[in-house]
Amino acid sequence: MPTETTMSREAxxxxxxxxxxxxxxxxxxxxxxxxxxxxxxxxxxxxxxxxRPGGTLSGPAMMMLADVALYAAILANLGPVALAVTTNLSFNFMRKPGPGDLIGEARLMKLGRQLAVGEVLIRSDGAEDLVCHATGTYAIPPRKN
Incomplete structure (x- = not known):
């Protein structure tokens, strides 16, 4: 497992x-x-x-958060690969989050030369219970030497 990132949070x-x-x-x-x-x-x-109607945060908002969180983890660890693309996302919506910030914690389970696979745990800010669990796969373009 790597011990440091290629790109900082700011980068x-x-x-x-x-x-x-x-x-x-x-x-x-x-x-x-x-x-x-x-x-x-x-x-x-x-x-x-x-x-969304009913005052809960929408599924598309959680999907966007999960997708971007996984992409940020890939960027932080590989560097600026703009053309890494999502090839699969799967979501389990576990409870309705009320109005408030959402926190997505992404973890890459595999970071290879061609594919990255990870998961994202999404919670309402300050809550322990998950509102969504997502998994995703990304295709990583060949690196130019």
């Missing part, structure tokens, strides 16, 4: 802002709180655009 955040400025369109987007060896923690600040 990953700046890279995401550069290549995915749309993450912040219409309100606050996900914020990287930490990166580490094979990990990333992200916060999705509460915004009414993430609500």
């Amino acid at each position: 990953v955040s700046a890279f995401l802002d550069e290549v995915f400025p749309q993450l912040h369109h219409g309100g606050p987007g996900p914020v990287i709180e930490a990166v580490g060896p094979l990990t990333a923690t992200m916060r999705l600040p509460y915004h009414e655009r993430h609500l």
Whole structure:
């Protein structure tokens, strides 16, 4: 297991802002709180655009958080690979999160030359119970020497 990252939290955040400025369109987007060896923690600040009828946070908001958290973990550990792409995402919605920030904790279980596989645990800020468990696979483009 690696003991340090290739990119810092600040570097990953700046890279995401550069290549995915749309993450912040219409309100606050996900914020990287930490990166580490094979990990990333992200916060999705509460915004009414993430609500669905009934006052709960929407599935698409949790899907976006999970996808970006896994991508941030990949970037932190491999460097700026803009063309790493999601090939599979699977979600288990476990309980309805009320209005508030969401925290996504991503962990890469495999980080190879061609594929990365990981999981994200999503909780409401300050809560222990999971609201969502996600798994994902990413295709990593060949590195140019």
